[in-house]
Amino acid sequence: MHKRNTFSERWLAYFLLAPQLAITLVFFIWPASQALWQSVLEEDPFGLSTRFVGLENFGRILSNEHYLHAVRVTLVFSAAVTTSGIAIALLLAVMADHVVRGARLYRTLLIWPYAVAPAIAGLLWFFMFHPTVGILAWLLGRIGIVWNHELNGAQAMLLVIVAATWKQISYNFIFFLAGLQAIPRTLLEAAAIDGASPAQRFWKIVFPLLSPTTFFLVVVNVVYVFFDTFGIVHAVTEGGPGQDTTILVYKVFKDGFIALDLGGSAAQSVVLLLVVIALTFFQFRLVERRVRYA
Amino acid sequence: MVERRPFFTAVAHATLILGVVVLALPIWIVLVTSTQRMEDVLSAPIPMWFGDRGLENYTTVLVGGVQGSQTGPVGRMMLNSLVMALAIAFGKIAISMLSAFAVVYFRFPGRMLAFWTIFVTLMLPVEVRILPTFEVVANLGLLNSYVGLTVPLIASATATFLFRQFFLTVPEEFTEAARVDGAGPLRFFWWILLPLSRTNIAALFVILFIYGWNQYLWPLLITTDERYYTIVMSIQRLVEATDAAPEFHLVAAVAMLAMLPPVAVVLLMQRWFVKGLVEGEK
Numbered sequence: 203m204h205k206r207n208t209f210s211e212r213w214l215a216y217f218l219l220a221p222q223l224a225i226t227l228v229f230f231i232w233p234a235s236q237a238l239w240q241s242v243l244e245e246d247p248f249g250l251s252t253r254f255v256g257l258e259n260f261g262r263i264l265s266n267e268h269y270l271h272a273v274r275v276t277l278v279f280s281a282a283v284t285t286s287g288i289a290i291a292l293l294l295a296v297m298a299d300h301v302v303r304g305a306r307l308y309r310t311l312l313i314w315p316y317a318v319a320p321a322i323a324g325l326l327w328f329f330m331f332h333p334t335v336g337i338l339a340w341l342l343g344r345i346g347i348v349w350n351h352e353l354n355g356a357q358a359m360l361l362v363i364v365a366a367t368w369k370q371i372s373y374n375f376i377f378f379l380a381g382l383q384a385i386p387r388t389l390l391e392a393a394a395i396d397g398a399s400p401a402q403r404f405w406k407i408v409f410p411l412l413s414p415t416t417f418f419l420v421v422v423n424v425v426y427v428f429f430d431t432f433g434i435v436h437a438v439t440e441g442g443p444g445q446d447t448t449i450l451v452y453k454v455f456k457d458g459f460i461a462l463d464l465g466g467s468a469a470q471s472v473v474l475l476l477v478v479i480a481l482t483f484f485q486f487r488l489v490e491r492r493v494r495y496a
Numbered sequence: 497m498v499e500r501r502p503f504f505t506a507v508a509h510a511t512l513i514l515g516v517v518v519l520a521l522p523i524w525i526v527l528v529t530s531t532q533r534m535e536d537v538l539s540a541p542i543p544m545w546f547g548d549r550g551l552e553n554y555t556t557v558l559v560g561g562v563q564g565s566q567t568g569p570v571g572r573m574m575l576n577s578l579v580m581a582l583a584i585a586f587g588k589i590a591i592s593m594l595s596a597f598a599v600v601y602f603r604f605p606g607r608m609l610a611f612w613t614i615f616v617t618l619m620l621p622v623e624v625r626i627l628p629t630f631e632v633v634a635n636l637g638l639l640n641s642y643v644g645l646t647v648p649l650i651a652s653a654t655a656t657f658l659f660r661q662f663f664l665t666v667p668e669e670f671t672e673a674a675r676v677d678g679a680g681p682l683r684f685f686w687w688i689l690l691p692l693s694r695t696n697i698a699a700l701f702v703i704l705f706i707y708g709w710n711q712y713l714w715p716l717l718i719t720t721d722e723r724y725y726t727i728v729m730s731i732q733r734l735v736e737a738t739d740a741a742p743e744f745h746l747v748a749a750v751a752m753l754a755m756l757p758p759v760a761v762v763l764l765m766q767r768w769f770v771k772g773l774v775e776g777e778k
Contacts, residue, residue: 205600205601205663205664205668205671206668207668207671207672207675208601208602208603209601209602209680209681209684211602211680211681212602212603212604214598214602214681214682215598215599215602215604215607216598216604218594218595218597218598218602219594219595219598219599219610221591221594222591222592222594222595222614222651222652222656223595223610223613223614225591225647225648225650225651226613226614226616226617226651227613228632228648229629229632229633229647229648229651230616230617230620230625230651231613231616231620232628232632233625233628233629233631233632234620234624234625234628236625236628236631236632237624237625237627237628240627240628290515293511294511294512294515297507297508297509297511297512297515298508298512300504300505300508301505301508301509301512304509304512308512308516310763310766311516311519311520312512312515312516312519313762313766313769313770314519314759314762314763315519316706316762316773317706317710317755317758317759317761317762318710318755318758318759319709319710319712319728319731319754319755319758320710320712321712321728321729321731321732322728322731322751322754322755324731325731325734325735325747325751326522326523326525326526326751327522328735329522329525329526329529329744329748329751330521330522330525332738332744334538334539334742335537335538335539335542335742335744337525337541337542340541368519368522371515371519372519373773376770376773376774377773377774380770380774394499400501400504428623429621429623432623432712432713433712433713433728433731436712436713436716436732437712437731437732437735438735440732451623454623454624454626455626455713458626458627459626459627459630459717464627467626467627468627468628471624471625471626471627472624474623474624475619475620475624475625478619478620478621478624479619482618482619
């Protein structure tokens with residue numbers, strides 16, 4: 203945990219830690235404890251009166267049809283983005299690991315979307331699917347599909363799924379490629395000599411050896427969809443049409459910041475906090491396994 | 497490659513090319529749109545090749561901005577984004593290195609408590625504490641300021657862990673040698689640890705620059721004055737503005753400008769980027 207040889211100036215250690223700890227306490231731990239506290243209070247929007255209501259706010263959100271709808275939207279969104287993003291990235295990584303010629307160029311051309319902000323990814327696909335100028339909306343129109351994500355909830359959902367997946371493929375790709383390159387060639391060669399076809403080698407050797415990376419990416423992708431896609435939803439659909447793309451984080455923002463339902467928003471924050479804690483815990487367990495297996 | 501299979505190799509190339517094209521397609525459309533006249537991009541199908549108004553469009557948005565979006569000139573927003581990205585990247589690296597140095601090279605009461613306090617920040621993203629964090633920033637009078645835009649984001653558990661891991665691999669002999677030569681902790685940090693950390697700093701810089709540039713929710717919460725708007729948070733206003741006046745050619749130019757710096761950093765610093773990403777997550 204620390205060096206055998208340590209310096210004896212204790213006061214200096216506190217001094218070195220001070221900036222990080224000060225920021226953590228003021229901007230992380232204090233506001234989080236405020237969220238916990240507010241989640242058991244009921245406050246009017248002007249802050250004139252507050253009363254302790256215990257778990258009432260939680261009961262209120264968990265029995266609220268709009269909240270449960272947001273839960274379902276978030277689950278569908280996470281499942282779609284995580285599955286398609288991981289499947290596409292794995293396919294591309296396997297191919298990139300196979301080719302010799304142009305491998306570096308392919309890698310470069312596949313990793314840059316990582317740098318694009320989610321909101322901008324949303325804007326790019328908003329362009330592609332725009333009902334009047336979008337090239338894809340126009341092509342779909344030619345085969346008889348009317349595309350208008352401002353009116354059609356399913357199409358709006360599809361739009362945010364495509365944008366979120368598009369942005370996340372690069373990230374998954376980098377990790378899968380690193381995972382593939384860590385698999386010893388001798389294993390695959392031995393299997394090939396024993397007559398295993400490429401498909402058999404993939405499903406019997408490569409895929410199981412990649413499973414720690416896959417599990418890790420599932421957790422990271424779920425965290426990404428829960429929190430980082432706020433920009434896509436806020437910039438492109440604003441949670442609509444109706445509530446059809448209102449994910450949980452967007453609802454916390456809207457209820458707290460625009461509708462000024464402080465207790466309800468705080469209770470939603472606490473629910474999300476529990477989700478993050480569970481996912482972080484899960485992620486650390488996976489990392490331990492990753493170290494052991496890979 | 498384990499054996500020669502020309503057919504499979506051909507399939508691999510085809511798949512990769514398809515992947516590259518699909519990833520690049522939206523950027524291509526936006527890039528060519530940003531060089532058109534307004535009247536050429538009012539209805540589909542829009543041109544798939546460059547127009548001749550690139551220079552004018554980019555100058556218009558950089559100096560004047562997009563009508564109806566009320567964000568001010570894009571040049572100003574890019575400057576704000578740059579300030580934010582650099583301050584967050586260097587700020588995180590600086591305070592994380594100092595904290596990692598403290599927990600690895602010193603023994604003092606409360607060491608584990610400090611370590612766990614930093615660890616907890618991993619579980620508290622802005623998104624789960626939106627309102628109370630806004631209140632803290634407002635009470636400190638930091639709304640609409642560069643300090644408010646950057647300082648609350650520079651605590652970093654990930655960067656602290658990364659430097660801690662790295663410092664633990666630095667041989668003990670360095671510390672002994674420094675002590676024999678009479679160097680105190682700060683000299684040791686500055687002349688030995690900092691130069692040894694160069695690669696880690698570069699790798700982390702790429703990731704953190706992108707993180708800072710791409711911040712969305714935070715500037716949205718704490719800025720109401722357009723002098724402090726960042727380019728990424730202005731995207732929603734641009735999307736809304738297209739409802740009133742369909743200036744798609746200008747919106748496309750802003751989108752290109754918003755992507756350019758982080759994409760350039762990734763491409764130019766690709767080696768460090770992959771290292772930073774894969775190791776940062778361990």
